[in-house]
Amino acid sequence: MTGRIIIDLFTTLDGVAQAPGGPDEDADGGFPYGGWQAGYPSAAVGESVMAGMQTLDALLLGRRTYDIFAAYWPHHTDGPEGEIGRLFNRVPKYVASRDAGITLDWEGAVRVGGDLAAEVAALREKHQDVHVIGSVDLVQTLLAAQLYDELQLWVYPVVLGQGKKVFPDGAAPHNMRLLSAETGDGGALLLRYAPEPGEVRTGTMGS
Numbered sequence: 001m002t003g004r005i006i007i008d009l010f011t012t013l014d015g016v017a018q019a020p021g022g023p024d025e026d027a028d029g030g031f032p033y034g035g036w037q038a039g040y041p042s043a044a045v046g047e048s049v050m051a052g053m054q055t056l057d058a059l060l061l062g063r064r065t066y067d068i069f070a071a072y073w074p075h076h077t078d079g080p081e082g083e084i085g086r087l088f089n090r091v092p093k094y095v096a097s098r099d100a101g102i103t104l105d106w107e108g109a110v111r112v113g114g115d116l117a118a119e120v121a122a123l124r125e126k127h128q129d130v131h132v133i134g135s136v137d138l139v140q141t142l143l144a145a146q147l148y149d150e151l152q153l154w155v156y157p158v159v160l161g162q163g164k165k166v167f168p169d170g171a172a173p174h175n176m177r178l179l180s181a182e183t184g185d186g187g188a189l190l191l192r193y194a195p196e197p198g199e200v201r202t203g204t205m206g207s
Helices: 043-052 063-074 079-090 118-128 136-144
Strands: 006-011 056-062 095-098 109-112 129-133 149-155 175-183 189-196
Touching: 006 118, 043 149, 043 175, 056 118, 056 136, 063 079, 079 136, 079 189, 109 118, 109 175, 118 136, 118 189, 129 189
Parallel strands: 006 129, 006 149, 056 095, 056 129, 095 109
Antiparallel strands: 149 189, 175 189
């Protein structure tokens, strides 16, 4: 079995993926717009997220996102969010961290990060669909090394002008292939990409 690494991100039109869910999610750099996604509720996005989780059998998270999830999801296994909570509690959680001494109390959570490329390869052999949710710093590393199989971007009609971007200045050049594009309510757009081998092509238009 060769599984997939699937990256799920909410992003603005200018590519900012920092702290979409709440003011306290990630205030690095004095980011003042935490919770920017709340202004654009979308039933279609929620349905798309749930559909994408039907085959999820593991999570790969950055340390900050792990801390947020571990503090929230074990206590939300009933009600509207219960399906997600039960799923996240049940599946293995792999936490990317350089700190070999971190304590991970959430059941099923283990540390990775010593050799990320080798560990991602091992995850593909163990799981069908490993989802990376949020975790912008980790995502930037995975994208730069092309250690992913699918990038899912829910793009919202807002420009913030600051914050952590999916592709920051200096990101490694590479091609991507559009798999699909879907529009939803609230102005959100779901774009799904796969990495495309080969160097970035340049030339003169019309030649």
